[in-house]
Amino acid sequence: MAEADHDVLALRDTPMLTDVRLRGMGLHYFRVPLTNVTELHLAPVGFPLSYAAFCTIIQSCSASLITLVVYDALVFNLAPSHVYDMPFLRRIHIYGTMIPISELLLSISAPDLEEISIAPYTRGDLVLLEEDIMHKRSPRFPKLKSLTLTLRSTFTEMIESVFDRAEFCFPGINTLVLPSFDWSLMLQCLTNSVVPRWPQLDGVALRALDDDFDVLHQFILDRQDAGAPIRTLYLDAESVKKFLVHYEDMRQKVSIVVEADPWLTQQSAAFYSEQESRFLGDD
Template structure:
């Protein structure tokens, strides 16, 4: 960190003159701001495309600790910048003393960002939890990972009759609940925790058993993650009730089979019966063998403002019921961005039907670990059995993983679009295409660069669009 800030690294504090160091002549406020930017960088909240930077190798200690040990000038500023100490991670190796230090240095009024990893044994857990929950009025972000909620050492159960006035983001990742605790869980209530109020809560992750046992009030929720990992299904009615209880919902991410086909069915007359009027972006991944739920969800929701759709692990037939819906092309009139992750649709006629069901796409992303020319690109290049002249006529941006041997197909697709007057503006391809291109492929890249913007396709865009880095957003990114 010291090297990243342009000064000589120190081990311990420097008590000698510091004003010979140019950076130490900066005003307190500016240097404190630099520390905060460096911390955000380390936490992953800022993009860093430079893998070779010195900074990328200095991540063993938190920024706030490192800068407080450079010299006395830095230490005074670090300790005086209270928001540097708001990020508190509590895991197996974190001591009570560290927790007390961060709480004290952040001051009594700075909102806290807390992450608790209770998946492994933690010494003095009750004492640490007492300290954390004493600060409930200061929680702004709170995430917990726990293997089991027990009656002996309750954690989330402490939130039953509680309020969190500053809480904005809550992540509950709980694998199991012990039988004794089940006796006291108010499962029938729609609001089970924080029943005294959390008026600022807008981002909520319910993973594992959390959506069944530890649900907070959700009228103000704008971003909701439903991540079923334990085989306890929420059911169609439960799913519908959950969404209709969140009228402000703008971003919905579902990793959940939702129904147990042996005990529950999706109604056949559910067309647009779940209103989500403010929904802007939707992600779907259906684990297990119930992939027809892809179609069921898309058919059931009424989302006239939906702009972004991300589908992971869609197979050949999983969208058939959706694209066969009468009038489907008018179902999502605002939809313009479509992303397929690890999809497996190679039948050209079927893919054309899917494109026809979502006609307004202006940006398409296709990311797969399988090395074959994406079917859509073959159709666009006129190299498939199904010939479609103006597939997605408004398409401007194409992002895809592509084997370097298929670069010629990309060129043919761009040429065909040019000839039809429906020009692509931006093409992003796998980095390997740029790194390992031979002379002929370099010529192809040069031709492409003369007709549109061509760039490496580095990563799937963060979700929701424009959001900060989320270390728990793993189901769609790994």
């Protein structure tokens, strides 16, 4: 859809907006002041933004934005020709498929970025970012500490390759959020590595645990034996109950078990929060 093919409603009397959420035709028809916006959600329905329109939006809030959340096929033909400085950006959440993730991440400079969510991750999402980092020989987001991943694949080799690339692109992670129901397979793939992935990793968030705690137990033991122990587990309320019942000895190896659901916290503030499994990659 060409940006000039329709009238645009400019809301100029709302200069103090700090939380803006545009979905569907709102992306195309509404233009709101973004100079003070700290949280921005952009979700297409049917028609993606042109690259020029996307750049206009990002540029207008680049000096204030703290949280950026994008959904599905947001931008048509995203091919970064300019890098936008976003000095206060701390969180990027990328939900849905058909998003050129590498291109999005390469279009911004956020030296203090702390958290990235990719849900779901699909094959090749980080290839261009990986190539850029290899060329420059330095991480793009040096202060990144938290990574949320959901995956569509249930093949071990594919999951391991995902972790390999994610570790290369985001090497300093200390908290890994794995909200998928196949968490046990993902932990197995983390355990299979000869050298523990993310040596600084000391916190893992899981949810909806079933009764198969052996994989979790082995993961914790292996990390401890490798000198990279998991000190904090973040579990939802039901999972905490199961954990405490099944593995009393594991409590001696994990310093803190926190009743928390980081994924639910993310989703409660997002579009489509009523669709619990939409971005889990389990369908």
